[in-house]
Amino acid sequence: MYIETAGTTKFDRKLAAPCLKCPTRRHSIYAALSGxxxxxLFRRGHCLALxxxxxxxxxxxxxxxxxxxRSGLLKITSMMSDGREQxxxxxxxxxxxxxxFSRQATSSITALTDTTMxxxxxxVFDAFAGNHPELQHAVxxxxxxxxxxxxxxxxxxxxxxxxERVASFLIEMADRAGAGDxxxxxxxxxxxxxADFLGLTIETVSRRLTALRQARVVRLPDLRSFIIxxxxxxxxxxxxxxxxxx
Numbered sequence: 001m002y003i004e005t006a007g008t009t010k011f012d013r014k015l016a017a018p019c020l021k022c023p024t025r026r027h028s029i030y031a032a033l034s035g036x037x038x039x040x041l042f043r044r045g046h047c048l049a050l051x052x053x054x055x056x057x058x059x060x061x062x063x064x065x066x067x068x069x070r071s072g073l074l075k076i077t078s079m080m081s082d083g084r085e086q087x088x089x090x091x092x093x094x095x096x097x098x099x100x101f102s103r104q105a106t107s108s109i110t111a112l113t114d115t116t117m118x119x120x121x122x123x124v125f126d127a128f129a130g131n132h133p134e135l136q137h138a139v140x141x142x143x144x145x146x147x148x149x150x151x152x153x154x155x156x157x158x159x160x161x162x163x164e165r166v167a168s169f170l171i172e173m174a175d176r177a178g179a180g181d182x183x184x185x186x187x188x189x190x191x192x193x194x195a196d197f198l199g200l201t202i203e204t205v206s207r208r209l210t211a212l213r214q215a216r217v218v219r220l221p222d223l224r225s226f227i228i229x230x231x232x233x234x235x236x237x238x239x240x241x242x243x244x245x246x
Contacts, residue, residue, distance in 0.1 A: 027094030029138040041135070041152050043130055045120040050074075050111035056097070063105040065119045068133045072115025073188050077108045087189075087197040089149075092176045100139055103124050112188045157199045159240070166208040168238035170218065171201030174228055181228050184221065191223065212237065 024030060031036060050056060057063050059078055068122035088107055091097050095111050103122060119126075129135045156165065170185075179185045187194070195202040196222070209226075212218045217234050219227040228234055 006166070013210035022070070024068065024070055029096050029135070029142050030068070031133055032138060033132075037132060037134070041120075041132075042118065044124050044128060045118055048117045048119045050115045050117070052111055052113050052115075054111050056109040056111070056117075057105040059105055059108045061105055062103055063099055063170065064103075066100055066122055066125050067119030069093050069095050069097070069116045070116045070118055073112045074109050074115060075112050075189075075193070077110065078106075079108070085196070087193060090197075096139075098122065100129060113186075160206050162198075162200050162204045163211070163237055164239045166194075166205060167212065167234050167239075168218075169198060170212075170226060170228070171231070171238055173226075173236055174231075179228070181231050184225050184227050185224060187224050197210055200220055204246065 013154045025038075030041070033041065045067070047070075047112040048065075050072070056065065056067075056074070065111070069091050071093055074095075074097060075087050076091060077085050077087050080086055089113075091109070099105065100122065129139060156168075160168075173187060174180075177185050189197065191202050191205055194200075195205045198205065200208075207217075209220060212234070213220050215233070217228075217237060219228050219229055221227065
């Protein structure tokens with residue numbers, strides 16, 4: 001059975017029981033679910049593949065799906081009145097996206113890289129969560145965490161310097177990728193997207209990255225990757241932005 005969503009690549013195979021061994025599970029809303037509950041839930045879902053640039057849902061339109069990122073990276077965006085796109089957040093492996101118990105998308109969700117997801121039709125997920133308080137509780141905690149993250153992000157944009165924002169962004173990307181010092185990390189955002197996300201101009205982002213490279217804190221092999229040479233120095237550059245972005 002296919003999940004019909006405009007502009008997406010679709011898989012028709014059911015999610016399999018190896019969910020218990022999925023490395024993203026411990027970071028997801030399903031972490032507290034028992035094996036039997038996981039099997040029961042995931043028999044109701046599907047695996048979906050999005051190619052780079054494909055959109056899972058569009059802002060203001062009906063939101064048919066909810067789900068969790070298994071691999072890849074999604075951007076969560078909103079369109080401003082003048083037609084500019086604003087990146088509101090990024091969804092990494094283990095992150096939950098969509099709006100349970102609601103049928104209208106308040107933002108667009110698009111793949112920045114080839115991405116795979118565990119997805120459920122919204123009404124199916126809602127019905128299951130309604131019968132399983134553990135999952136309802138996890139969804140509520142997720143929503144509260146997202147609210148806290150948004151408040152911290154507002155403070156970060158208002159109170160931190162360009163240097164701190166860029167450095168903290170690089171640390172988060174490396175941490176999410178599980179990369180240590182000396183290991184390459186894909187940025188997956190263009191310089192303009194980084195600038196929009198961090199509330200800076202593209203020129204400022206480029207200058208801050210160049211300064212970190214010249215200080216031998218990072219190496220920049222190309223426009224879409226970086227290598228941390230000194231995590232201690234990068235954390236020092238991030239300053240208070242690290243605690244605010246956590």
